Amino acid sequence: MGFGLNLCITLTPLTVARTTCAGSVGILKPDEVDIHLLIEGLYHRYGYDFRNYAKASLKRRIHSFLKAEQLSSVPELQAQMLRDRACADRLLLGLTVNTTAMFRDPSFYVAFRQQVVPLLRTYPFFRIWHAGCSTGQEVYSMAILLQEEGLYHRCRIYATDANDRVLQTARQGIYPYKQMQEYTQLYLKAGGRRTFSEYYTAHYNNAILRPFLRERIVFGEHNLVTDGSFNEFNVIICRNVLIYFNQTLQNQVHELFYNSLCKFGILGLGKQETIRFTKYETAYEDLAKAEKLYRRRN
Amino acid sequence: MAYELIAIGTSLGGLSALKTLLRSLPTAFPAALAIVQHRHKESDQGLSSFLQKFTVLPVHEVEDKERIQPGHVYFAPPDYHLLVEYGYFSLSVDEPVCYARPSIDVLLESASDVYNERVIGVLLTGANHDGVQGLLSLKARGGTAIVQAPDTAESPILPAAAIAAVDVDWVLPLADIAPRLIHLCAAAGV
Numbered sequence: 298m299g300f301g302l303n304l305c306i307t308l309t310p311l312t313v314a315r316t317t318c319a320g321s322v323g324i325l326k327p328d329e330v331d332i333h334l335l336i337e338g339l340y341h342r343y344g345y346d347f348r349n350y351a352k353a354s355l356k357r358r359i360h361s362f363l364k365a366e367q368l369s370s371v372p373e374l375q376a377q378m379l380r381d382r383a384c385a386d387r388l389l390l391g392l393t394v395n396t397t398a399m400f401r402d403p404s405f406y407v408a409f410r411q412q413v414v415p416l417l418r419t420y421p422f423f424r425i426w427h428a429g430c431s432t433g434q435e436v437y438s439m440a441i442l443l444q445e446e447g448l449y450h451r452c453r454i455y456a457t458d459a460n461d462r463v464l465q466t467a468r469q470g471i472y473p474y475k476q477m478q479e480y481t482q483l484y485l486k487a488g489g490r491r492t493f494s495e496y497y498t499a500h501y502n503n504a505i506l507r508p509f510l511r512e513r514i515v516f517g518e519h520n521l522v523t524d525g526s527f528n529e530f531n532v533i534i535c536r537n538v539l540i541y542f543n544q545t546l547q548n549q550v551h552e553l554f555y556n557s558l559c560k561f562g563i564l565g566l567g568k569q570e571t572i573r574f575t576k577y578e579t580a581y582e583d584l585a586k587a588e589k590l591y592r593r594r595n
Numbered sequence: 596m597a598y599e600l601i602a603i604g605t606s607l608g609g610l611s612a613l614k615t616l617l618r619s620l621p622t623a624f625p626a627a628l629a630i631v632q633h634r635h636k637e638s639d640q641g642l643s644s645f646l647q648k649f650t651v652l653p654v655h656e657v658e659d660k661e662r663i664q665p666g667h668v669y670f671a672p673p674d675y676h677l678l679v680e681y682g683y684f685s686l687s688v689d690e691p692v693c694y695a696r697p698s699i700d701v702l703l704e705s706a707s708d709v710y711n712e713r714v715i716g717v718l719l720t721g722a723n724h725d726g727v728q729g730l731l732s733l734k735a736r737g738g739t740a741i742v743q744a745p746d747t748a749e750s751p752i753l754p755a756a757a758i759a760a761v762d763v764d765w766v767l768p769l770a771d772i773a774p775r776l777i778h779l780c781a782a783a784g785v
Contacts, residue, residue: 353678353705354687396688403637486637540659540675540686547660569672569686571658 331371332356338375343385346522347392349546355392362391394541395463398479399434399472401536402568403486406442408588410488413532413563414446423452423531426557428521429538430456433467434480437496438487439534440510445490449513455528457519468516470506477504521550526557533558537567544574551577555593564591598626598739598780599713600663600679602706604699604729606633606721608749610642612769613719617650617668619773624652625780626715628668629677629684629706631697633725636674643670659686671697678705693725703729712737715779717772719743721753730761739779741765741772 325333332355339345347355359371366387368374378385400406417423427436436456443449458464472480481493497504519527521538533554539547554564555577564572564581566589572578581591605612609632620628634642640656646668647654654668655661661669662683671677675686676697692698699718703726706714716733718726720743730740740763745751747768758766767775 351678351680351685351687353680353685353708354676354689356708357678357687357701357705358689394687394689396690537688540688543680544660567659569656569658569675571660573658574660574662574683 328371331375332359335359335371335375335378338379339385339388342379343382343389345385345389346520349522349543349549350392350541351543354541358392358394362388365391390460390462393460393463395431395460396537397431397434398476398483400438400480400483400487400489401435402588403483403488405536405565405568405588405590406438406487408585408590409439409565410442410446412585412590413565414442414448416561416563417443417448417452417531420531421451424528425452425454425532425534426528426530427454427456428519428533428535428554430458430464430467430516431460432463432472433470433516434472435534435536436467436514437470437506437510438484440514441484441489441496442487444510452513454514455530456514456516459518459520459522461518464516464518468511470511471503472506474499474502474504521553522546526553528557529559530557530562531559532563532565534565536565537570539570540567548576551575555580558593560593560595562593564593565589566591596713598715599665599710600706601626601628601715601717601776602679602703602733603628603630603717603719604702604721604726604753605631605719606695606699606723606725606750606753608720608722609633610645612743612749613646614649615769616719616773617646617652620650620652620777622651622666624666624777626776627663627665628652629657629663629671629679629702630668631671631677631699631702631726633695633697633699633721634673636696638673646670657684657686660684671702673697676701678702679709680705681709693723695723695725698729699726700729704732707733707736707738710738712739714738715741715776717741717743717776718753718757719769719772720748720750722750723753724756726753727756727760730757730763734761734763739764741767741775743772744768 336347430436484493497506584590584592643654643656652668656672657669660683678685692700703716716730742757742763743754744766745754748754
């Protein structure tokens with residue numbers, strides 16, 4: 298890519314931001330420019346694309362990273378990050394959020410059992426894509442649910458994340474033992490039918506999930522910002538990932554999801570996420586409104 | 596210069612304080628209200644539907660990228676931070692701030708970051724310090740700060756900490772806060 302072209306790419310988002318802020322700010326404030334340049338630098342130097350992330354939360358994470366690295370300003374971070382790969386990798390980890398738990402939002406799993414499982418029973422085989430699976434807890438939760446419904450042997454779960462480091466944890470399926478008490482509570486609220494401790498063995502401070510839970514799961518690297526569709530799915534689950542994207546990027550990812558779902562396929566979003574403010578609002582009908590389970594129209 | 600957003604934070608005792616505040620705001624209130632009330636992460640929408648009974652303004656639990664409309668009341672949903680972008684809200688599940696998610700600091704900082712002097716920050720009754728940093732940032736960006744008088748607060752810890760740390764514009768008994776908001780928004784030429 299030539300220098301001239303790079304320059305063009307760099308200037309375009311500035312123009313867009315200026316239009317968006319018209320009537321209020323006019324042009325970007327100095328600290329906004331600093332962040333803009335940092336994000337552009339990260340993209341042009343390493344290919345990590347945070348350019349269409351939601352600004353407010355991105356800014357917060359950059360500032361907490363500055364504190365952790367004991368740097369005094371965003372330009373200082375930019376200079377260091379451009380020359381120091383290890384610093385850039387730490388920044389990448391600092392900018393991604395990995396909050397998750399087994400059976401997080403238990404009512405989602407209750408609704409999934411009631412509304413989605415009956416539909417899945419009609420297929421001899423089905424594929425689930427768990428996009429942005431982080432350290433894997435919610436993927437294993439789904440495996441447990443399908444196991445209890447007698448459907449696990451009929452499915453394949455593709456669990457993807459852009460971050461290789463969290464995928465390593467996901468593949469292992471080993472979590473701190475002290476979290477099991479909370480997970481057990483959530484499992485019960487999610488309509489679990491057995492004793493949660495049947496699904497793991499305790500080993501010192503860790504809980505190791507039973508290997509059979511991994512049998513139908515394929516873990517792989519996939520970046521929602523830059524990578525395309527890789528299969529056709531009956532269910533796509535993507536919870537609390539899109540909140541970090543701006544509306545442009547949300548629309549782009551919803552296009553990817555729409556094109557990756559089979560007809561009448563199911564889309565599951567996070568509790569406070571919605572299809573409403575996107576271009577794909579009319580492409581889906583509600584399956585369980587409060588739990589953000591949608592069904593693709595024909 | 597018209598105020599765009601009133602950002603309110605409260606913790607212990609907040610429910611009844613918010614009831615008092617919201618019921619005194621009229622239909623044509625010209626600014627949007629964004630509220631963080633600390634609550635348990637698995638609580639349902641009970642809070643917003645309860646408070647809807649006491650106000651003529653429409654009450655929402657924010658969904659990601661929801662547009663900010665004047666005269667509407669927006670609650671941070673349980674277990675999400677509420678952040679303000681230009682013209683709409685974003686949510687995040689980043690780490691808790693001051694042990695809280697949603698955090699009052701996060702709301703106040705992001706609100707004043709976008710709307711600068713067109714934000715009024717209000718801290719009501721509360722039992723920890725979440726909100727103090729946010730109110731400092733808000734003042735630094737030219738916003739207006741109102742704090743409930745500690746002796747009228749069910750829990751005076753948060754208001755007292757805010758008054759000690761921030762050069763607040765108004766320290767008011769709970770009953771006077773809504774009239775002050777109405778007056779400020781009217782005086783600002785809406």
